[in-house]
Amino acid sequence: MERRKREKGKERRKKGKKTGGRAGREEETKRKPRADIISTVEFNHTGELLATGDKGGRVVIFQREQESKNQVHRRGEYNVYSTFQSHEPEFDYLKSLEIEEKINKIRWLPQQNAAYFLLSTNDKTVKLWKVSERDKRPEGYNLKDEEGRLRDPATITTLRVPVLRPMDLMVEATPRRVFANAHTYHINSISVNSDYETYMSADDLRINLWNFEITNQSFNIVDIKPANMEELTEVITAAEFHPHHCNTFVYSSSKGTIRLCDMRASALCDRHTKFFEEPEDPSNRSFFSEIISSISDVKFSHSGRYIMTRDYLTVKVWDLNMENRPIETYQVHDYLRSKLCSLYENDCIFDKFECVWNGSDSVIMTGSYNNFFRMFDRNTKRDVTLEASRENSKPRAILKPRKVCVGGKRRKDEISVDSLDFSKKILHTAWHPSENIIAVAATNNLYIFQDKVN
């Protein structure tokens, strides 16, 4: 696939034609340098909006420009639509702990009226945000003057009906619900149910079901905490609702297993309906086998027939009807298999990569190191490695496929394994729901790539 590149980088902080959200302070100058590291990326259901969350608790939403007939070549580009501070650092005085404001996940609700709604979560608290536009302002109040000051009633001699007049478009973000105090451990996933009335939040040991309208109560639907913590050997790493069946969800574990649960079976889904696990390959066994088998992300296909999982070295596609092994396995960066000890030493082996489907479930994408990301075409079985970096591609240029040289003679454009930069990891990517537009987060920069327009 050819790509036209549109880089955002620090530009995303600049306000576009629309002013930034009024909720939250603008603290750009006071931000710590690492606060801009992007921690989640998500398109909404139409692809019109793209939300990013960062380590500093801030959410930045981009909106796609309307395509104009005059400039066919300039397909809709994404500009900053709204910026707001979703979460603040909190201090738990009792435990003497600081709760990070980093946004772990953002999930959009389907649009039901003019406003947009999204869920954002840090380690402990989920919030429902309403993002709405205001382009009219009431004028002509009787009791207030134009600056909003109260008028002396004695001076009012006539009455008039206030009218709505157009104003500069303003985008506001307001927190509508705060779902707090339900997680002892760190929240790793949130997922909106297809009934649009409930959603779930998952931490290391428990999954809770919420109703959007009720914030002081949630149902615990999965609890894998052992009675004796000495027996703890496994944690929940990701969870997601089925896209169509509101009673079905899956969750993955640190041992490389996936459980599918049906909420109709029982109130507490501790017994799974299906259990997906691939037997270990004895030739690949090492002391790090378990760590690299830990699943970092699980995603249903849009069709709902498959699930995709990401572990440290591979992406796997599973058919819901076959539990004993995946139907497809893709090697993301198998050249790292012989470097596991070093990656264990520098903790990279614990990195959690996400994975995404394209709109038609024919291509899957995931990130790697050195700002590389990989795409696998499930039909043609072809794959490509691309790089998201300023140095290697100019805006509007077509991305060149990259190749990692494993051993032997390195060709001119190849990169040797030992030259890879492991601080440049692409953990978060997103794919437009229907078009070939992808968003790739490279540390604190956001890259948006589109298909080339002929």
Next chain:
Amino acid sequence: MMLSKGLKRKREEEEEEEPEKEALAVDTWWLDPRLPAVAQAPPAVPSNSLLDLSVLKLHHSLRQSEPDLRHLVLLVNTLRRIQASMEPEATLPSVPSPPEAPGVAADSLLASSDAALSASMASLLEDLSHIEGLSQAPQPLVDEGPPGRPSGGAPPGLGALDLLGPATGCLLDDELKGLFEDIDTSMYDSELWAPASEGLKPGPEDGPGKEEGLELDEAQLDYLLDVLVGTQALERPPGPGR
């Protein structure tokens, strides 16, 4: 970030932990032939340095104000796997230097100072768990509710206290301590460890390049001991912040 081929990494580089891994630029690779990763087929028995590294990582993880449970569980499981495969050697004489350590002075010193760390962590946590037992408030915890029933978000009438765990925090949580109770660090136990002992504190001469890390640990351990003895007012201990 180029690999320097043919150079064996110095011993002290192994011990440096980078808490801020997001900004980490890996500029050296282990080429230590003792390590399993270099060989195509991992050896059945792990090298001592892998065990040391794992124990060190575990301690580092536990020292975080709120340990990442997934990281901890994976570490513990890996450590168990390593120890399980080293079982046959456990019967050999232990203190202070592991039997198959190459005749490098640093190696045995490393083991004994790590032993000190292990032993001190174990004894500290034991002491702290006694304190927990004395001061533990009744805990109608959210997470102890009957399964399947609504668990409170912020039920009226209950304060924040009731929704949290033991007051001493995750690090000192009885439960987490239990995580590594079954890990046998007895081969590292050193009878030299005594809080009042001057001679124990691993000084700069004990291991090249270990000074920084160890002195930091020493400071924290000393502080915690003082707290136990009650000579200091309780305040949030200094440490690597987030």
